[in-house]
């Protein structure tokens with residue numbers, strides 16, 4: 001059982017600032033803190049130096065299924081699952097930490113981080129809802145984001161089976177998920 005701590009306001013503000021710096025959408029902040037919308041809006045403008053972008057959050061799981069995004073999402077989710085097991089953190093703090101590690105990993109490989117923190121947050125929600133899961137690749141054994149009913153016996157990941165147009169190993173920049 002994870003102890004549900006009552007966050008002090010200072011802790012909530014700190015968390016909101018971290019998320020804003022990582023580029024989170026305002027909806028993420030609203031969902032993950034108890035701060036008022038007005039407060040968050042002010043904070044956002046202060047920290048980001050601009051107004052938050054309007055419009056809806058991405059609702060679809062499709063993005064995570066496309067080739068390169070799937071590799072990035074899988075990299076993040078592997079880290080997230082690992083932290084979830086070993087660290088006693090609240091879910092949003094696990095997301096923040098896993099996302100920071102994802103940024104470090106992509107930077108060290110000289111890759112553009114395709115996964116935004118908002119999408120990473122969304123991904124964890126999709127996994128919580130059972131709309132997405134992870135399946136082990138039948139070739140390399142790495143765990144990748146898939147729909148829940150993927151048949152593991154036949155599943156081959158995007159690193160083992162890149163689309164024909166992609167130079168092998170190029171887009172993934174040598175990322176390893178196993």
Ligand SMILES: [Zn+2]
Nearest residue numbers: 137140157160
């Ligand atoms: Zn594979």
